[in-house]
Amino acid sequence: MTVNSLSTQVRLLISCHDKPGIVAAVSAFLQKNGANILQSDQYSTDPSGGMFFMRVEFDLYGSYQLEDLRHSFIEIASEFSMDWRMEPASRKKKMAIFVSKEDHCLLELLWKWKAGELKAEIPLVISNHKDLQNEVESYGIPFFYVPVTKESKAEAEQEAIKLLHKYEIDFIVLARYMQILSPTFVSTFPKRIINIHHSFLPAFIGANPYAKAFERGVKLIGATAHYVTDDLDEGPIIEQDVLRVNHRYTTDKLKIAGRQVERIALARAVTWHLNDQIIVYGNKTVIF
Known part of the structure; x- marks a missing residue:
């Protein structure tokens, strides 16, 4: 069985006040938890203190579960005071x-x-x-x-x-x-x-x-x-x-x-x- 057959595509949407390190923290978290980023988009209303918005699509591989990933992400979300949601792309x-x-x-x-x-x-x-x-x-x-x-x-x-x-x-x-x-x-x-x-x-x-x-x-x-x-x-x-x-x-x-x-x-x-x-x-x- 190939690795791709075990993957689950997920979408992560984030909004919070802009500050250094958000993209790096999210990317490192996903890599650590077995995810492969397919697409990442972000927008800042003002890099010097405005609002930051981000949407990431990624594949979640192997034994990693979406609910576990959501629970683990709470720590980063709290650090940056994020309003966020993580949705499986397959769910209609x-x-x-x-x-x-x-x-x-x-x-x-x-x-x-x-x-x-x-x-x-x-x-x-x-x-x-x-x-x-x-x-x-x-x-x-x-x-x-x-x-x-x-x-x-x-x-x-x-x-x-x-x-x-x-x-x-x-x-x-x-x-x-x-x-x-x-x-x-x-x-x-x-x-x-x-x-x-x-x-x-x-x-x-x-x-x-x-x-x-x-x-x-x-x-x-x-x-x-x-x-x-x-x-x-x-x-x-x-x-x-x-x-x-x-x-x-x-x-x-x-x-x-x-x-x-x-x-x-x-x-x-x-x-x-x-x-x-x-x-x-x-x-x-x-x-x-």
């Missing part, structure tokens, strides 16, 4: 998709998932409308209809939370889910809810951004994928994309053109989250 994260009536972002994710481009499990899709049930179930994915009204919003969110816990969901994607989530819901899944907003934020926050863009006579329209926080459409931005338009575009044409940008931006953001390429710091993200 469980992704729940929330959707309302529009299908373009949902279908983009399902197509990529079926083609093997999204290394994830999709245990369920939750919607406040029944319109896309047949489409979702054609992929063999359970569809849950959870209607939301002003009076039933709290109960609906609790029902959704129970489903998410039941299926042990790792993170949630709002694929044009046209509901504002409560602080209770957001706090239950911190930094684990990705939304696509059909505007190049911070412009045109909230509802009907294409109508607002048309009224403003914009020459670029865009879409923004971001993590959800209690502040509407103001969470840490993961990805943005734009498309050039002109005075001939009506509001409806802007919507049609915008759907393509939304699909691309959301799919990229989901891919980066799945690949552990994102570190959230404050209201920003570092993407490796």
Whole structure:
């Protein structure tokens, strides 16, 4: 049996205040514990006292176990006051998709998932409308209809939370889910809810951004994928994309053109989250 057949690929993500010796300490630790570094990326906001971010991919060989490695790393993490996590690359994260009536972002994710481009499990899709049930179930994915009204919003969110816990969901994607989530819901899944907003934020926050863009006579329209926080459409931005338009575009044409940008931006953001390429710091993200 070859050495490679016994390896486990792992991703290590680190954020802490910058100081000399971090890279050397991490590299020496991994070498000492039977790891072979495949890729290492780092970024410092200011080498003279700013924040330091690092992402390392490595193979862990032989009898070395990931849980033991995590436990041993605590000493170095404490020395540098690190915020860190160590994830096995082989584990597929469980992704729940929330959707309302529009299908373009949902279908983009399902197509990529079926083609093997999204290394994830999709245990369920939750919607406040029944319109896309047949489409979702054609992929063999359970569809849950959870209607939301002003009076039933709290109960609906609790029902959704129970489903998410039941299926042990790792993170949630709002694929044009046209509901504002409560602080209770957001706090239950911190930094684990990705939304696509059909505007190049911070412009045109909230509802009907294409109508607002048309009224403003914009020459670029865009879409923004971001993590959800209690502040509407103001969470840490993961990805943005734009498309050039002109005075001939009506509001409806802007919507049609915008759907393509939304699909691309959301799919990229989901891919980066799945690949552990994102570190959230404050209201920003570092993407490796």
